Amino acid sequence: MLFVLSSFTMDYIISQSPDNEQSAGQALLQQFSIFSFPNIWHNLAYLAGWFKLLLAVIIITLVINEFNYRTLQQNIIDGMSQWETIWAKEIIIVLLSLAATFVLTITILLLGDNAAGVPMFEGFEFVLAYFITLLLYLNFVYFLCVWIKRSGLVIAILLGYSIIVEPIITYYIADIPGNFFPMRVMSKMIPNPFGELVGINTGQENFPMYIIVSFVYCALFISGIHWFLKKGYVRK
Amino acid sequence: MESVLRTFKLSKQFGALKAVNDLNIEVPKGSVYGILGPNGSGKTTTLGILLDVIPATTGIFKWFNQDPTPQHRQRIGSILETPNFYGYLSAERNLKISADIKGAPYSDIERVLHLVNLYDRKDSKFKYFSLGMKQRLSIAAALLGKPEVLILDEPTNGLDPQGIFEIRELIHRAAADGMTIIMASHMLDEVEKICTDVAIIKNGTLLIQGRVSDILTEGNLIEVQATDMTELYVALRDHSAVTDITRELDKYVVRFNTEIPNDQLNRYLFEKGIALTHLAGRRKNLETQFLEMTN
Numbered sequence: 001m002l003f004v005l006s007s008f009t010m011d012y013i014i015s016q017s018p019d020n021e022q023s024a025g026q027a028l029l030q031q032f033s034i035f036s037f038p039n040i041w042h043n044l045a046y047l048a049g050w051f052k053l054l055l056a057v058i059i060i061t062l063v064i065n066e067f068n069y070r071t072l073q074q075n076i077i078d079g080m081s082q083w084e085t086i087w088a089k090e091i092i093i094v095l096l097s098l099a100a101t102f103v104l105t106i107t108i109l110l111l112g113d114n115a116a117g118v119p120m121f122e123g124f125e126f127v128l129a130y131f132i133t134l135l136l137y138l139n140f141v142y143f144l145c146v147w148i149k150r151s152g153l154v155i156a157i158l159l160g161y162s163i164i165v166e167p168i169i170t171y172y173i174a175d176i177p178g179n180f181f182p183m184r185v186m187s188k189m190i191p192n193p194f195g196e197l198v199g200i201n202t203g204q205e206n207f208p209m210y211i212i213v214s215f216v217y218c219a220l221f222i223s224g225i226h227w228f229l230k231k232g233y234v235r236k
Numbered sequence: 237m238e239s240v241l242r243t244f245k246l247s248k249q250f251g252a253l254k255a256v257n258d259l260n261i262e263v264p265k266g267s268v269y270g271i272l273g274p275n276g277s278g279k280t281t282t283l284g285i286l287l288d289v290i291p292a293t294t295g296i297f298k299w300f301n302q303d304p305t306p307q308h309r310q311r312i313g314s315i316l317e318t319p320n321f322y323g324y325l326s327a328e329r330n331l332k333i334s335a336d337i338k339g340a341p342y343s344d345i346e347r348v349l350h351l352v353n354l355y356d357r358k359d360s361k362f363k364y365f366s367l368g369m370k371q372r373l374s375i376a377a378a379l380l381g382k383p384e385v386l387i388l389d390e391p392t393n394g395l396d397p398q399g400i401f402e403i404r405e406l407i408h409r410a411a412a413d414g415m416t417i418i419m420a421s422h423m424l425d426e427v428e429k430i431c432t433d434v435a436i437i438k439n440g441t442l443l444i445q446g447r448v449s450d451i452l453t454e455g456n457l458i459e460v461q462a463t464d465m466t467e468l469y470v471a472l473r474d475h476s477a478v479t480d481i482t483r484e485l486d487k488y489v490v491r492f493n494t495e496i497p498n499d500q501l502n503r504y505l506f507e508k509g510i511a512l513t514h515l516a517g518r519r520k521n522l523e524t525q526f527l528e529m530t531n
Contacts, residue, residue: 065322074320077287078337078377079310234289 035113041123042193044111045130048104049190052134053159055096056141060154063089063145067236082229086222089142097134104130125207129189136214140182143221146228149236185213238265239301240385240416241286246295248281248440255281257440258295263418263433268411270431270448271420272526278440279420280317283389287314299385310338313378314387319370323363327354327373330362331380340381348376351406367394375406386410388419392426404430424526436529443529458501461487461514471508475501487514 034043066072072085080088105127114120144154162183170178179188189210191203241263248256256278263269271279284290286297287309299308321330331345349355352372357365365373371394378386391407392400407430411417421427427434428448435445444451462468465488472481472490480491498517505512 069322070318070320071322073289073316075333075337076289076306077309077314077316078334079306079339080337081306084306230291232290235284 033113035111036116037112037114037118037120038123039193040108040112041126042190044104044108045126046190046193048100048130049133049186051100052137055100055134055138056158057155058096059089059093059138059141060145060151062092063142064149064151064154067145067149070236073234076234082226082234085229086225090139090222093135093138093142097131097138100134101127101131125204126190129204129207132211132214133186133189136182136186136217139218139221143224146225146233149233180213182217185210185217189214239263240265241297241299241418242301243282243286243297244295246282246285246297247293248278248285248290249293255440256285256292259437259440259442261435261442261445263416265416266411266414267433268407268417268419268431270427270434271418271437272424272427272434273420273422273437275422277422277437279422279437280389281440282437283314283316283387283418283420287312287316287387289316310381311383312385312387313380313383314389315374315378315391316387316389319374321362321370321373321377324361326359326361327365328358330373331377334377335380338381338383344380344382348379351379352376353402368396368399371395372399372403375403379406379410382413382415384416386415386417388417390421390423391419392421392423400426436526438529457518458490458492458496458498459484459487459514459516459518460490460501460505460512462505462510462512464510468505468510468512471505471510475504489518 034040066075066085075085076082108127109120112120141154141158144157145151148154148157166181166183170181170184178184189204189207239262241261243259243261246256246259247254259278259282261271271282273279281290285292286299286304288304288306297304299312302308321327322333325333327349328345331348332342334340335342335345346355349358352375354369354372354376357369362370362373371391375388375391378388386407388407391403395403404426407417407419411432419427419431431448433446434448434451436443460468460472465486468488469481472478472488477492477494477496478490479493482489482491498515502512502515
């Protein structure tokens with residue numbers, strides 16, 4: 001709901017931009033509509049990215065509850081292996097990501113304006129990219145939860161890292177390794193589409209490579225979680 | 237004798253603190269095994285290691301003479317520290333989760349709820365339970381699927397006398413069914429009343445382990461009382477085997493250097509013209525033993 005509202009607002013702001021812009025920019029603006037295919041795939045995938053934090057809160061609640069209620073400990077005591085407790089949460093992460101991706105796809109198909117008559121699913125790769133950024137992001141969140149075990153602190157560190165720490169680090173270092181930091185990887189898969197308005201290239205580059213990098217990160221986070229559990233991080 | 241659990245030089249280091257120190261214990265099959273020690277002596281840490289939620293620093297342990305696996309834990313019903321359930325789910329729903337993990341049938345849930353008298357409250361959310369009810373629910377969960385071994389960490393903590401009595405009965409019944417029970421406690425009389433075997437731990441180090449009866453019968457103490465206590469004192473002092481006489485309120489507690497049957501002492505005193513009003517053999521209780529050992 002919030003998501004739909006906010007995308008309308010963005011569209012409104014853009015269409016109501018003041019007239020004193022350069023004529024080239026103005027022409028671009030008139031072409032640019034959030035809801036027209038094929039751009040809508042990119043635009044809404046990007047906007048939906050802002051709602052990752054809501055999904056993160058769900059994962060944080062679920063994982064931290066297991067520590068607060070000590071049910072993670074109890075489930076292992078009752079006979080689950082450490083890997084089984086991890087897969088139980090991974091299934092939730094995948095299902096949640098699939099559900100969000102599904103909602104995004106439906107939203108796009110419902111809101112999409114195809115006056116230009118382009119093929120509907122041109123640009124669908126942004127939805128795939130959205131799914132993969134969610135997997136990467138939520139696994140990062142899961143890892144932080146197991147490591148830190150306090151929901152408030154996890155949210156603070158998550159926001160602090162993604163908004164402050166990583167942008168500062170990647171600003172000062174070269175693209176390699178800068179482009180391979182997790183938040184940067186996510187923005188490489190779905191770059192800010194509105195950069196086009198001010199003449200920044202917003203296309204996806206090396207998408208397959210960033211998919212692989214994302215899965216490598218997921219694997220690293222999952223191994224990290226297992227390592228923590230083995231070290232006795234089962235207990236708060 | 238077949239053993240259910242053996243540990244070999246188990247140690248756990250928390251920073252500078254050695255919580256468990258080269259612990260070697262062996263739990264015989266079918267025993268009620270008490271792990272006794274003051275607060276902070278490493279009991280819960282030991283159980284945590286045995287249940288794979290705390291990694292040991294060094295040393296190994298074997299369940300059923302095999303290296304431990306998650307499948308072994310499915311055959312063990314355990315309570316560690318507090319009752320741990322999902323607060324927002326009902327008692328029955330929580331037990332379904334436990335049953336799923338242990339591979340026990342749902343049909344067993346009703347039985348265990350009846351065992352701990354919680355059947356009427358099966359639909360209440362766990363978070364609304366009193367401490368005693370939580371404790372009983374965790375015992376119900378531990379009994380799901382009739383495990384071969386029951387691990388109880390301070391099982392009577394937070395229970396009222398009625399609850400303590402019921403738990404004791406439950407343990408006796410489980411032991412009679414052939415279950416092996418491992419129980420950590422700092423309550424001496426509890427261990428004395430329930431256990432067949434005991435290990436006494438202090439600062440993570442094993443002080444003694446063995447059968448409760450063996451550990452308890454050290455020393456030969458007899459309590460006596462007569463109408464004329466002075467005469468009794470004189471007669472006792474003249475007995476060749478007496479090493480010590482102490483007065484406790486209205487009785488004498490007499491220590492002998494060998495084992496003296498009660499009837500023999502009675503006959504001796506009667507021949508001296510003293511009729512006893514009270515005569516009781518006193519086992520040196522675990523408390524005395526425990527305090528002697530841990531000081």
